[in-house]
Amino acid sequence: AEVQVAPQTLTLGVGQKQTIFAAAFDRSGNLISNAKFTFWTSDSSIARVQTDGTVTGVKPGLAKIEARTQGRRASLAVLVGDSPSGGGGHGVAALTLQPASLRLVLGETAKLEPHALKDDGTPAEVGRVIWKSLRPDVVAVDSTGALLARGTGRSIVQAALPSGMVATAPVEVEAVDLALSQPKVVVGPGELDTLALLVPSQ
Numbered sequence: 001a002e003v004q005v006a007p008q009t010l011t012l013g014v015g016q017k018q019t020i021f022a023a024a025f026d027r028s029g030n031l032i033s034n035a036k037f038t039f040w041t042s043d044s045s046i047a048r049v050q051t052d053g054t055v056t057g058v059k060p061g062l063a064k065i066e067a068r069t070q071g072r073r074a075s076l077a078v079l080v081g082d083s084p085s086g087g088g089g090h091g092v093a094a095l096t097l098q099p100a101s102l103r104l105v106l107g108e109t110a111k112l113e114p115h116a117l118k119d120d121g122t123p124a125e126v127g128r129v130i131w132k133s134l135r136p137d138v139v140a141v142d143s144t145g146a147l148l149a150r151g152t153g154r155s156i157v158q159a160a161l162p163s164g165m166v167a168t169a170p171v172e173v174e175a176v177d178l179a180l181s182q183p184k185v186v187v188g189p190g191e192l193d194t195l196a197l198l199v200p201s202q
Helices: none
Strands: 002-006 009-013 017-019 021-025 038-041 047-049 054-057 061-069 072-081 094-098 102-105 109-111 113-117 130-133 139-141 146-149 153-160 166-174
Touching: 002 061, 009 017, 009 054, 021 061, 021 153, 038 047, 047 061, 054 072, 094 153, 094 166, 102 146, 130 139, 139 153, 146 166
Parallel strands: 002 072, 009 072, 102 166
Antiparallel strands: 002 021, 017 054, 038 061, 047 054, 061 072, 094 113, 109 146, 130 153, 139 146, 153 166
């Protein structure tokens, strides 16, 4: 029913590469994890795009990149500048999230940590990060990367730098049924009893 891409705009230098992220959703808003995308560029002389969504700046100018699946599409604008090092990323060549994926139960909290690398593979300062969850009703994320599992399903959490570089992590939230070993317990003064907490799925 819908396709989304991240980032919405991208600034690259000539020769610089960055992989864009595409996600597809059904009519209920659920993420379609096995969706296959084809990518298209409006001008391959300005920006080329590979089958995995990696965009390369070719020459200065403006191009549009589209992600397409099952008749649906989403696009982003790519601005290619003169600089071979690209759009003000402060020397950041790659951005990753740790952990790379998460499985949570309802109500559980977790945190994603962004890590940046320079061209030579050494750590770089991350700086300001803009966080977003594609399904905030499933997983909420705050400005520090802290997560809260709010509903069952799947979401993608994105971390974006002001330069447009994006890292993503899939998060799955599942419901865990809990039960007590006894529905009712009666104890007298000074008496002890023990209740067991049961997880049927385990």
